[in-house]
Amino acid sequence: MTQPLLQVKGLTKRFKDRTVVRDVAFSIAEGSCAALLGPNGAGKTTTISMLAGLLQPTSGSIQLLDQSKPVTDRRMFIGYLPQMPVFYPWMTGREFLRYAAELAGLAGRDAVLKTDEWLENVGLQHAASRRIGGYSGGMKQRLGLAQALIHRPKLLILDEPVSALDPAGRKDVLNLLQRIRLETTVLFSTHVLHDAEEICDEILMIREGEIALQGKLDQIRREYSEPVIRIEVGGDPVSLKWMASISSKAFVRQAEITGNRARLTVTDVEKASFELMADAVSHQVAFRKFESGQSTLEDLFLKVVQA
Numbered sequence: 368m369t370q371p372l373l374q375v376k377g378l379t380k381r382f383k384d385r386t387v388v389r390d391v392a393f394s395i396a397e398g399s400c401a402a403l404l405g406p407n408g409a410g411k412t413t414t415i416s417m418l419a420g421l422l423q424p425t426s427g428s429i430q431l432l433d434q435s436k437p438v439t440d441r442r443m444f445i446g447y448l449p450q451m452p453v454f455y456p457w458m459t460g461r462e463f464l465r466y467a468a469e470l471a472g473l474a475g476r477d478a479v480l481k482t483d484e485w486l487e488n489v490g491l492q493h494a495a496s497r498r499i500g501g502y503s504g505g506m507k508q509r510l511g512l513a514q515a516l517i518h519r520p521k522l523l524i525l526d527e528p529v530s531a532l533d534p535a536g537r538k539d540v541l542n543l544l545q546r547i548r549l550e551t552t553v554l555f556s557t558h559v560l561h562d563a564e565e566i567c568d569e570i571l572m573i574r575e576g577e578i579a580l581q582g583k584l585d586q587i588r589r590e591y592s593e594p595v596i597r598i599e600v601g602g603d604p605v606s607l608k609w610m611a612s613i614s615s616k617a618f619v620r621q622a623e624i625t626g627n628r629a630r631l632t633v634t635d636v637e638k639a640s641f642e643l644m645a646d647a648v649s650h651q652v653a654f655r656k657f658e659s660g661q662s663t664l665e666d667l668f669l670k671v672v673q674a
């Protein structure tokens with residue numbers, strides 16, 4: 368069993384009389400990558416700000432362990448990239464990283480070496496002498512990652528690292544994160560499930576400040592996947608009437624029907640397929656589309672978020 372690197376218990380944040388993070392508990396094992404997943408306003412930034420030490424929790428505890436011993440000052444062990452990082456546009460990438468290295472306690476030759484190493488790691492060596500004001504969003508985000516990692520933190524915390532980027536920038540940063548996560552424990556927030564699936568092995572879903580679901584990604588996928596049938600029929604009255612009747616079938620556990628389309632969670636895909644087809648034929652209803660399979664993590668995410 369891997370020792371947790373971070374252990375959070377009962378974490379709560381209240382602003383005046385509003386509780387925006389409530390009794391959040393989780394742990395992150397060394398070497399893992401966890402995604403804090405939730406819709407806008409769920410409390411991701413508030414949670415992350417408390418972990419990064421920028422916001423004082425109303426109650427609860429955050430413990431970081433270094434070689435199984437609790438750390439009193441987390442800051443040197445954490446690398447952090449905020450949701451909207453602010454850079455001095457007149458500085459060059461190299462100057463900024465050098466400055467970040469010195470702030471992180473590196474000095475002289477060490478700071479110079481680390482600056483060059485990280486410029487290269489994030490693919491900015493060619494742009495190192497250009498002003499940050501002229502960088503693209505993706506380049507700025509890669510510079511931000513270099514800044515967060517330059518002191519070799521044990522835990523990298525990123526708040527929506529790709530949300531503001533165009534597809535190319537997004538791909539660059541996600542590729543970089545794939546590499547980083549092999550060496551560093553990572554926690555990042557996102558409202559995009561796909562990004563979480565691409566990089567992480569653990570997810571923490573939060574909704575209205577509370578953990579709604581957490582666990583290993585593959586385990587959750589297995590545990591929550593259900594047989595699903597999606598069908599589409601014509602828009603004629605006979606078809607629509609038939610559509611409205613199918614939710615009462617015995618094999619349907621849950622039905623979402625909108626006009627000529629339906630998504631059915633069923634008890635047994637094969638049995639449900641035969642019966643639906645036979646029933647449609649006997650009512651002279653033709654399918655435009657018929658698809659059977661398993662529910663995806665996206666379905667689960669939407670269900671959790673909208674519950």
Ligand SMILES: Nc1ncnc2c1ncn2[C@@H]1O[C@H](COP(=O)(O)OP(=O)(O)OP(=O)(O)O)[C@@H](O)[C@H]1O
Pocket residue numbers: 382387405406407408409410411412413414450558
């Ligand atoms: N300083 C503050 N004072 C009062 N309310 C706040 C403060 N900061 C955040 N909130 C509220 O807390 C809730 C959670 O905000 P938070 O920024 O943590 O959400 P988020 O999940 O990061 O959302 P987004 O996806 O939009 O970044 C929101 O309703 C927000 O309005």
Ligand SMILES: [Mg+2]
Pocket residue numbers: 411412413450526527
């Ligand atoms: Mg946020």
